[in-house]
Amino acid sequence: MQQIGRYQVIRRLGKGAMGSVYKAIVPVIDKVVAIKLLDPNELLEDILGLDRLREIFTSEARTMAAFNQPFLVTAHDFDHDQRGRPFFVMDYICNNLGEMMGETFRIEEDSRVIRAAKVLHYGRQILAALDFLHHHRIVHRDIKPQNILVTDEDTVKICDFGMALVEGVSFSGPDNMQIGSPCYTPPEQRKNPKTVDGRADLYSAGVLLYRMLTGTLPGMQSFSLSLVDPQYDRSWDDFFGQALRWRPEERFQSAAEMLAAFERLSLGPAAPAIECPLPAPGEIPVRLRSEPVNVCRSRARSHFAVNALFRPLEPVCNRLEEGREAVVDRTTGLMWQRQSSEYPLTLAGALKYVDRLNAEGHGECRNWRLPTVNELLSLLPSAERPELVGGSAARQGHWLWSCDRHGQHESWYVNMSMGYAGVQDMYCLNYVRAVAATV
Secondary structure, X not given: OOEEOOEEEEEEEEEOOOEEEEEEEOOOXXXXXXXXXXXXXXXXXXXXXXXHHHHXXXXXXXXXXXXXXXXXXXEEEEEEOOOOOEEEEEEOOOEEHHHHHOOOOOOOOOOOOOOHHHHHHHHHHHHHHHHHHHHOOEEOOOOOHHHEEEOOOOOEEEOOOOOOEEOOEEOOOOOOOOOOOOOOOOHHHHHOHHHOOHHHHHHHHHHHHXXXXXXXXXXXXXXXXXXXXXXXXXXXXXXXXXXXXXXXXXXXXXXXXXXXXXXXXXXXXXXXXXXXXXXXXXXXXXXXXXOOOEOOHHHHHHHHOEOOOOOEOOOOOOOEEEOOOEEEEXXXXXXXXXXXXXXXXXXXXXXXHHHHHHHHOHHHOOOOEOOOHHHHHOOHHHOOOHHHHOOHHHHHOOEEEEEEEEOOXXXXXXXXXXXXXXXXXXXXXXXXXXXXXXX
């Protein structure tokens, strides 16, 4: 497919039961957008009929177009393609919590943990968005990590309203059709999805928040965070104990009530930072891969020396010497920019930024380059040190481009705040922290 309506297609991002989502460009102004096109699978079309699917799809677009809330994805154009199929247009957002957590279709496997302070940040936004939806009699019915997008400004936006219950009217199929995602769906929604209210979304949000904090799904009996981590007191246990009740009448009764309880939670002191030992006499620096590679996910683990969650197998213990414009790591023999780029950039913009550093002789150095994934991962033990990750990148989550590629249209980056390597489209915006060898 080359074009959807007047929009030039770059590639397909994914496909669900109802439709496909594409990345595309607005003609003339070259703005990158996401397009959802009605493209149902054959089974769903046989069950519901194309006319009913068009009604559901159009209702989703109308619902999203009416949103005026910062934590919800909105639709800002609607049309039909060359075959007469309806589509609507949304902002293109690179990140989602499912990718950041590393959750796969094997949902029972452990996912990445998100720092508690960041969970508080995201959780407030998710619950505020649900409060808005429920006030307008909209029940999402499919709150899960993949439906929570994360913008370049580190703001969350709930997406995918194809299963939403809007003022009592909803997508409906056979009585045995599952609405929502396994493990995130409350018991009453599994029994009768047509009669649920906002408390169903609050249960799903509770599962999501718990998994963000622990990397696991909540068990059947206990949610005692206070027993496993000193950051959490008993108020956290009480919060999840209420949020995850099986009976809706025993949960928080509104998103506003749940948000108020969530905002009262506080964190105790985190575990102390790792202290690096002094170098032994004659110690040889750790040599990291410096040449870029173009590698797919299935082969990347051996190149990057990472585990199944794409975190380093053996963290590097940095020994840093500060300069005015650069920081030298004596452990690896690498020199890093003291500050990252002031603003996030596309990959093309990142390469131009590095060229400019060399042209200006930044830090009296003219061999700056984008780092490899291995080199970026070497910084993780020091990821909270302001002298190494300070400035704009620290405030925005410090997602940093690497020089490693993933096929023709994507590149590898490192999420420094969560400590893993991931893949993003080259049009996505990440920060740059250039590196150079000292010898």
